Amino acid sequence: MPKVRTEDGAEIFYKDWGSGQPIVFSHGWPLTADAWDAQMVFMGGQGFRVIAHDRRSHGRSDQTWHGNDMDTYADDLAALMDALDLHDVVMVGHSTGGGEVTHYIGRHGTARVAKVVLVGAVPPLMLKTEANPGGLPLDAFDVIRKGTYDNRAEFFRDLTLPFYGYNRPGAQVSEGVRESFWLQGMMGGLKGQLDCIREFSEVDYTEDLRKIDVPTLILHGDDDQIVPIGAAGLMSAKIVSGAVLKIYEGGDHGLPTTHQDRFNADLLAFVRGEPVVGARAQRSQEDA
Structure with missing residues (x-):
């Protein structure tokens, strides 16, 4: 299994498929890179190089006692991008992964980054x-x-x-999706997963969001029961200069899975520089 060794010796597992402009995916808690498989296959088939890693103490990456914090997550991501010498990258982050992408930019800037996509993300x-x-x-x-x-x-x-909105009336529940979530979660280490709860809940990413100076798409469901849109997507769209916001009406937290085809189409359009149907450019607080 391909892995990159970080500064503290931890080994981070990653997938690297296809060729072309790179798209790097960061997963949510307590999942793994596998949560992005459908997007990776789709975007890889559209001529892009697609990369996703297991955050430390998640999935197939090393389970560490120390370093399960957002500073280290961002540095691990930087180590991966440096090791693969990635440029002109589209960074895509879901939930906690949105915090990871945002904090990466806060710590390492956008020299390697072309665009950002935040999906049901925890910032600010x-x-x-x-x-x-x-x-x-x-x-x-x-x-x-x-x-x-x-x-x-x-x-x-x-x-x-609640993650996939399966507790809502009329929801079409997939037991396979539920089992996949459970399996991915159980692959991780308990210590690191417990540490990560603070990172997605108590870390303030406001200043990181202000440092995003590349085109940014924010996607969020208005029925997200895990990361409520009011304190997350709507606020981030006001902070990131020039951000484009698309709200999925009735959308849950697991949009890449429950709204797979729609999400993939929106992602492809944004990456290609085409209009995202139903998305609106936002006027940031700084621009107001």
């Missing part, structure tokens, strides 16, 4: 504070911590219901 801040009243209370994330620690096998299985 999921935690409810006086300055961020639309966020979720700390208790909500403590429940995730406890569920993961006490019985993550059961917790991950239950999490699939």
